[in-house]
Amino acid sequence: MHTIDAAAVRKSVTVRASLEKAFDVFVNGMGSWWIKDHSVTQSGQKTVVVEAVPGGRWYEIGNAGEECDWGRVIDCDRPHRIVFAWQLNADFDFDPAFRTEVEVLFEAKGESETIVTLEHRDLANYGARTAELRGVLDSEKGWVGLLASYAAQVG
Numbered sequence: 317m318h319t320i321d322a323a324a325v326r327k328s329v330t331v332r333a334s335l336e337k338a339f340d341v342f343v344n345g346m347g348s349w350w351i352k353d354h355s356v357t358q359s360g361q362k363t364v365v366v367e368a369v370p371g372g373r374w375y376e377i378g379n380a381g382e383e384c385d386w387g388r389v390i391d392c393d394r395p396h397r398i399v400f401a402w403q404l405n406a407d408f409d410f411d412p413a414f415r416t417e418v419e420v421l422f423e424a425k426g427e428s429e430t431i432v433t434l435e436h437r438d439l440a441n442y443g444a445r446t447a448e449l450r451g452v453l454d455s456e457k458g459w460v461g462l463l464a465s466y467a468a469q470v471g
Contacts, residue, residue: 323439323440324438325454326433327434327459327460327463328431329463329467330431331467332429332470333428335395335396335424337470337471339395339398339422339430341466341470342420342432342466343366345469346365346366348363349465349466349469350465351461354462355376356386356404357376357378358380358382359379360379362377364376368389368398369389369392370389370392371389373385373388374389374400384410386402386403386410387410390417397422399417399418400418405442406442416436416437416441417437418436420435421433432467434463
């Protein structure tokens with residue numbers, strides 16, 4: 317396992333859904349719950365696509381059909397875990413040379429509840445803007461709001 321990164325953003329939400337449904341809505345349904353104004357396309361977000369295999373793309377499709385990469389899938393073990401390389405830099409521009417990691421774990425809590433735990437780590441890669449970006453990611457505009465939107469969508 318990874319060493320504890322003090323700067324990592326960790327969030328957890330319990331959803332009323334089976335393990336498989338919780339995973340599938342998070343991964344395959346990301347475009348249905350990702351907040352629409354969190355877009356890197358010129359025309360605004362139409363949907364978000366995750367190719368849920370190691371090396372798969374993670375990208376946004378704009379309303380005009382343009383595609384903007386967000387990163388890559390590092391590892392995927394449906395329905396238990398997915399790890400993304402988040403390659404949006406401090407200005408939220410795709411940079412293939414930049415990388416932080418987002419790991420999402422799905423843990424069954426009975427048959428109809430799943431605990432979803434997200435960790436966004438390696439934030440020190442933002443350099444001088446680490447504290448600023450950690451604050452954004454750990455806010456209503458970041459993972460707090462995104463996971464609330466996800467939880468509402470899943471069940």
